[in-house]
């Protein structure tokens with residue numbers, strides 16, 4: 001039996017940093033209670049499914065599972081436990097520098113959460129105690145910009161091949177940076193408000209107009225051209241009418257990279273509530289244990305049926321989901337999983353966040369999956385012995401979303417030329433090896449044919 005652990009949650013989502021509540025983790029449960037004063041602020045709660053008005057003074061009790069030691073929104077602040085996870089290694093090396101070597105598993109997760117569970121994606125800042133929170137917020141003078149190439153040098157390139165020793169120089173340059181989940185090396189930074197010019201600083205901790213917060217994603221050697229592909233996919237999504245963040249393609253000492261503006265910060269740097277669908281769905285359903293659990297139909301169903309509204313306009317959000325899925329088909333992105341879809345709250349409205357990570361992963365054989373979750377019972381047995389084909393599944397899916405055949409048809413018709421354009425422009429990206437381009441082209445064309453068949 002282990003001793004209970006305690007932490008506090010604060011947020012900068014209001015006029016000044018304010019304590020949201022406190023957390024107690026026992027060997028079986030993670031318990032969260034809002035501060036009575038916080039309930040009066042009208043600020044966003046811990047998660048879409050745990051709004052202050054609903055939870056009130058009650059303690060939210062989360063029974064720990066092998067998948068979630070914490071409420072999923074909190075769990076998402078901890079980079080997943082995998083040997084090669086860049087953020088995790090970064091933080092663990094930093095702790096080691098300070099003479100701390102937490103045991104693998106929950107001890108490490110907890111140390112990482114206390115160390116980097118603030119200033120990350122979204123509006124939650126987690127600290128060991130209130131004095132740590134105050135110290136962090138008080139030490140909020142914007143850091144000066146530095147030229148990225150000066151400090152990163154060769155060492156970052158080496159770090160990308162996961163060499164241990166190089167963590168030091170990265171840490172020296174950046175200090176303990178807050179973390180995001182995922183496998184591709186990413187850093188949260190800020191850049192001048194006017195856009196990327198090669199200078200970076202640590203993310204904002206306070207309001208300031210001279211800079212904007214970004215995620216810097218560095219290209220791994222195993223995915224040649226991925227930064228340019230992500231940029232193109234963002235362009236195509238923008239043309240499709242989706243909101244997309246500003247981005248800049250760049251090169252850091254020979255490593256291609258993409259800097260993407262964060263949509264969870266206002267122009268002044270105030271956090272905006274955001275939550276991935278993985279976190280939302282897992283908060284509501286214990287069967288969701290990874291980011292591809294469940295189906296796209298389940299998402300639509302949750303929008304319609306959740307007793308606590310997940311989105312302000314369910315019909316609109318379901319159309320967004322359908323169009324995103326269709327566009328993912330024709331842009332070779334089989335990676336539209338629950339962590340690549342997020343909700344965001346703006347004022348009193350909540351709906352899908354701007355598009356992020358629409359990367360055409362099918363360009364790389366290892367990720368050549370048509371779709372990460374099922375839709376419309378695709379591939380299942382239908383009537384008699386027949387298997388539900390792509391066209392039937394699309395029809396089922398849109399029916400489940402309450403979308404008419406007519407709208408399905410017109411959405412497919414909107415998406416098809418965008419797929420054409422994507423393929424055309426993708427073929428001009430020289431950093432993607434010819435073989436990958438060819439493969440991606442034929443993949444997208446196949447999907448186009450399937451969609452054409454579906455509209456007959």
Ligand SMILES: Nc1ncnc2c1ncn2[C@@H]1O[C@H](COP(=O)(O)OP(=O)(O)OP(=O)(O)O)[C@@H](O)[C@H]1O
Pocket residue numbers: 121180181182183184186215245260261262263264276335339340342356357359
């Ligand atoms: N522009 C953005 N603004 C705010 N949050 C973002 C933004 N882009 C990504 N995020 C958050 O950061 C997380 C990780 O980013 P992203 O999905 O782009 O990279 P990744 O997960 O490493 O990619 P992959 O899943 O393909 O390995 C996302 O799940 C999302 O919560």
Ligand SMILES: [Mg+2]
Pocket residue numbers: 182339340357
């Ligand atoms: Mg992702």
